[in-house]
Amino acid sequence: MKAVKIISAVLIIILIILQFFPKRLPENLPLGPSDLISGESVPGEVVEILRNSCFDCHSNQVHYPWYSYVVPTAWLVGKDVREGRGELNFSEWGDYSLRNLIGRLDAIKEEVSSGAMPLPAYIFMHPKAKLDEEQVSIIVKWTDDYIEKILE
Amino acid sequence: MAMKIMCIIIAAAGVSLLLLGVMAGKQNDPYTSLQEQAFTYPENIKAIIDNKCYVCHSLKGESEDARDVLMWDDLPGLSKARQIASLDAVIEVLDNGMMPPQMVVKDNPDAQLTDEERSLLRDWAETAADNLLK
Incomplete structure (x- = not known):
């Protein structure tokens, strides 16, 4: 019993000390001209899905949950957002070349239809982000139409 | 004589079939058509x-x-x-x-x-x- 108390106390102290370390959360930015949803005409239902299930890692408008302000979960969230933005950032959509756009659209289609995205860990923390079949087909159709438009 | 003509006809038919086969084979060869695409x-x-x-x-x-x-x-x-x-x-x-x-x-x-x-x-x-x- 004494050991449990000591371990708990040590853990709490470590947790408190950790809070003095930088959280390293990627910065949020206001919507700019390069943002997908400000530059292009995107169907409303697509915007809604992207916002609800993708933007927390793939845009500069992240809704950081409370635990992202607590170290060490802050570091995990920060890492996911940094990596997510690196692969695909809907806020930099307007800066992508046509080749980059096709690459990203093709990957979106693949990741979403295989169920690889949104990440299981993200869905665990945000159950509403899970895409149902209809939402998947809306995204797939959007990517197909978009690619077709580029290749026209 | 008739035998000879028959032989020539059969040989010609054989060669034609072979040629046709080769051509058909070429058309169906997926590698060739992929390369062209x-x-x-x-x-x-x-x-x-x-x-x-x-x-x-x-x-x-x-x-x-x-x-x-x-x-x-x-x-x-x-x-x-x-x-x-x-x-x-x-x-x-x-x-x-x-x-x-x-x-x-x-x-x-x-x-x-x-x-x-x-x-x-x-x-x-x-x-x-x-x-x-x-």
């Missing part, structure tokens, strides 16, 4: 791919992930969109140094790309993608 690999690029990428990104590759992501033999036969997307990914992993994977290079140092090979392959992929976008 899309780009071909220039010799120097093919050599780099064969020596450095093919060990994983071909039917003989052991990693299912690697085969799922890219099969160099299948690339010319994919849809235009998939070809561009694949080339885009090739350029990205060459630029950020993700390929060849360090794990593979550690076991097999020959798989490392020289700077020259890297930029040759990268520039070829960029040109091929640009041509597809024209």
Whole structure:
């Protein structure tokens, strides 16, 4: 019993000390001209899905949950957002070349239809982000139409 | 005499059938038609791919992930969109140094790309993608 108390106390102290370390959360930015949803005409239902299930890692408008302000979960969230933005950032959509756009659209289609995205860990923390079949087909159709438009 | 004519007719028929077969075979040869549809690999690029990428990104590759992501033999036969997307990914992993994977290079140092090979392959992929976008 004494050991449990000591371990708990040590853990709490470590947790408190950790809070003095930088959280390293990627910065949020206001919507700019390069943002997908400000530059292009995107169907409303697509915007809604992207916002609800993708933007927390793939845009500069992240809704950081409370635990992202607590170290060490802050570091995990920060890492996911940094990596997510690196692969695909809907806020930099307007800066992508046509080749980059096709690459990203093709990957979106693949990741979403295989169920690889949104990440299981993200869905665990945000159950509403899970895409149902209809939402998947809306995204797939959007990517197909978009690619077709580029290749026209 | 009649026997001789018969023989000639049969021989001619045989040769015609053989020729027809060869022509039909040519038309159905998927490799030929694929090559006509899309780009071909220039010799120097093919050599780099064969020596450095093919060990994983071909039917003989052991990693299912690697085969799922890219099969160099299948690339010319994919849809235009998939070809561009694949080339885009090739350029990205060459630029950020993700390929060849360090794990593979550690076991097999020959798989490392020289700077020259890297930029040759990268520039070829960029040109091929640009041509597809024209």
